[in-house]
Amino acid sequence: MKNYETEPFTSPWNSLKKYSSCSTIYIDDSTVSQPNLKNTIKAVAFAIYFHIKNREDNHTLEVFDEKLHPLSRETVPDDYDKRDPEHKTIYRFVRNLFSAAQLxxxxxxxxxxxxxxxxxxxxxxxxxxxxxxxVLGAILLSSKVWDDQAVWNVDYCQILKDIAVEDMNELERQFLEMLQFNINVPSSVYAKYYFDLRDLADANELSFPLEPLSKERALKLEALSREETLDRISKPLLVRSNSLDGMTTNPRHSVAIIS
Structure with missing residues (x-):
């Protein structure tokens, strides 16, 4: 397995220029109960936006193609692979999943x-x-590694109502295999991502949490991303959790920041 911490990376957004459309993002604060969550999601959405905008090529795989594996019953536009999404589009997609699943x-x-x-x-x-x-595959995996009460794939089917749980399971399985089952997130890696995201937030006039991670949370993260968690999440998830009970929902050459 590769040592992910020692591999060299150059961020696609090292020069952090202000994104002029930032002020056009609309937030529904009633969907965000945790302090700093909305701006953390905004910063992550900026990172994804710049990855797309600054990509060097268009290498992809079938499992991620939205035309072949649509997330809704709506007709996928013919130019679905031509138009880069706006930051606010990425933000709203991530925000809806995080809000509904209480991540x-x-x-x-x-x-x-x-x-x-x-x-x-x-x-x-x-x-x-x-x-x-x-993005969905990354959220599926991270929610099971990090959150105290994991959200099962069948729960996400209640958020993205037109996608089958079998598709979710296959997406997660292939995502995990492509990661070479490396779900380990050392606190040092987390901290580096935190500080790069804080710089990105500052460049786009967003506030950001003052502390990257408490010692207790850092130790918890390292514990949750060990082998026993891998054993749990690599098995098919067929039992529904109660994490969304009672909730109403509305609906490489690209390179890493640091680790």
Missing amino acids: TAECAIVTLVYLERLLHYAEIDIMPSNWKRI
Whole structure:
């Protein structure tokens, strides 16, 4: 297995320029109960936006293609693979999943770790045709590694109502295989992502949490990303959790930041 911490990376957004459309993002604060969650998600969405915008090529895989594996019954536009998504589009997609599944700000950062790790290991690019499914796969995995009460794949089917649980399971399985089952997130890696995201937030006039991770949470993260968690999440998830009970929902050459 590769040592992910020692591999060289150059961020696609090292020069952090202000994104002029930032002020056009609309937030529904009633969907975000955790302090700093919305701006953490905004910063992660910026990182994804710049990955798409600054990609060097268009390498992808079938499992992530939205035309072949649509997330809804709506007709996929003919130019689905041509138009780069706006930052606010990425933000709203991630925000809806995090809000409905009650995920945390830390989970958003781990999502970006897994997303960038996938781009590097699988040697693919994130682009208009695949970004939603890549982001979804990263969220599926990070929510099970990080959150106290994991959200099962069948729960996400209640958020994305037109996608089958079998598709979710296969997406997660292939995502995990492409990561070479490396779900380990050392606290040092988390901290590096945190500080890069804070710089990105500052460049786009967003506030950001003052502390990257408490010692207790850092130790918990390392414990949760060990082998016993891998054993749990690599098995088919067929039993529904109660994590969404009672909830109403509305609906490589790309490179990593640091680790």
